[in-house]
Amino acid sequence: MNKPLVAIVLALVVIGAGAWYFWGASASPKTPTILERATSENRPVRVAIINYLRILEGPNNGLKQGMKALGYEEGKNIAYTSYYGDGNFEKMVADAKDVIQNNKADIIVGNPGEGGQAALQAAQELGSNIPVLYMLSFDPLAMKLINSYQSSGNQVTGVAVDLGYLTGKRLEFLHQIAPNAKKLGIITGVKALDITATKGRDEVMKQAPKFGFEVVEYTVDVLPGPTSDQAVIDVTKKIKAGEIDAFYRMLGPVTSTPGTIAAYAAMGERLKIPTEFFGHEQGSLLNYDNDYDDAGVQLATLVDKVLKGATPTSIPSENARKYILEIDLRVANKIGIKVPDSLLSIATKVTR
Template sequence: MKRREFISLLSGAAAGWPLAARGQQSGRVWRIGYLGFGPASNWTREVEALRSGLRDLGYVEGKNILIEFRWAERADQMHDLAAQLASMKVDVIFAPASTHVESARKVTKTIPIVFATHADPVGLGDVASLSRPGGNITGLSMLLTELSVKELEILREALPHARRIGVLWNPTTPSHPTAIKAIKAASEKLGVELVITPAGTVTEIEKAFSTMTRESVRGVLVLGSPIFNAQGPLLAELQLKYRLPAIFAYRPNVDAGGLMSYGADFSDLYRRAASYIDKILKDAKPADLPVEQASKYVLVINLKTAKALGLIIPPTLLARADEVIED
């Protein structure tokens, strides 16, 4: 081959290199760090909702996206797991609620963080405002203060003669102190006395029910928290053991045997969170993506549990239920 022909051939090959590079770039596999609070089996519905949302946007696991799951069994494990994801340099950290975000924000100021069920993102300082988050954190929110007050009202309607109501809260959930203030104010208008009882671990949950029983409460408001959401069967068992009708923020607690739940549709929020991940992977900045509010709230009543507790649910409350479980 003559020197001139060789140089021409080499130049032609070089011209093709940028195209090849672009082809490889378009075939990039994105990595999502999922920071969860286990057991993982309790979150199957929500995980599938997130995956479904991603599939609808063209992402296929193992082909152009990988999800790195990290499940904490206790709240004090969350920070180390968040640090693991940050050290892996994932493209986005999915941290569903305020408890998860609290840990994730401490380990990175640069990796985008997306939440799905944050209770109070502005009040806790995770975003500057709902319309302009301003940092590396954004997502979807449900205002726990308003939600908890509504749950107290519903429980009071179900238990019209109750004068003492227990409130189960978690000191490790950042949004709970604010929610408790709102509940206290509402309780005065409803004419009920609150017995506010903390539980930050699984062991403390049963102790809390025992304490509330000694304090002669007639029902329990269980504030939404990752640990309580993950302990549906245990809470349902304690509800029956201590004969304390309970209302929850998380619908699967009722599927597990809890009496009632009123709260945002978690599956809907997780599915919508996929759009935030998609926008960020397409170079949108979390600081510029407004926080959206939950739009679907569901009241579910378990009549089988009501019967086991010897409780008659008022017809007016049953008529407002979005779903009634009868067997």
């Protein structure tokens, strides 16, 4: 072999070795995904669920169903721990901080948006980048969970609710059932007007006149706690026949407990007026809401992406995709109202 050719070959060998060192030997190893890390540590993926209210178990059940369908078996390769704020935002923040500081979870799910809001606040105060996913936030932008639906700009993604649409449809259906109703009663917990409750009230006030309703508002000046149910119950008992023609349940921790919902149902029956609840609650004539279980299933696909390495900011937030209209004809019979066939024909569920 002649000398020039040998020199060229040696030069190529040196260049190749240098390239291998620069791109191979010196390259940083790939960061393992959450799922890979859990598998290597021979443990399940850990999901902490920060719950605002106990009545919202549907999304949690749906999340578990959705994760199971994706191959995550509870007790085997995934574990869930639920924390309940019972309407107390500070408690949710404290629970989330405990989860983060003591490494109790790989991701945090907030149910609904307030749970995600508390988890994000805790993570930011602790300087943690733990992924946070929210279920059924009525306004993730106002809650500052995300900067935009396309990209949160932080460690958050999730499934949102179009509250403006929901409010309009609820009022529309209520008007169809009781076209002569003019005075729409609402009960508001004014000391516990979080972002969701405020937005819900604003939407009712804005949209009710479109359907011929004048809003009659009753207020409860208490914080969530042992005595708040009784305060709401007392208001329902004081409302007299003729004061309102229909009732619309409001959002908020004071007005969304099993005890208050039972009181609304009893009031509707006593006053012989149609009632509209949500959350698939018993005792109401009309119930229109997102399919909570399906919202959890929907979130499961986002959780799966995060566990497999996607960053939350790269996953667009989604609107809940499925709605349920429930009509209880037993309530209709008790209050003497005939539900139009046009409404019964489109109902998801009719209880007779």
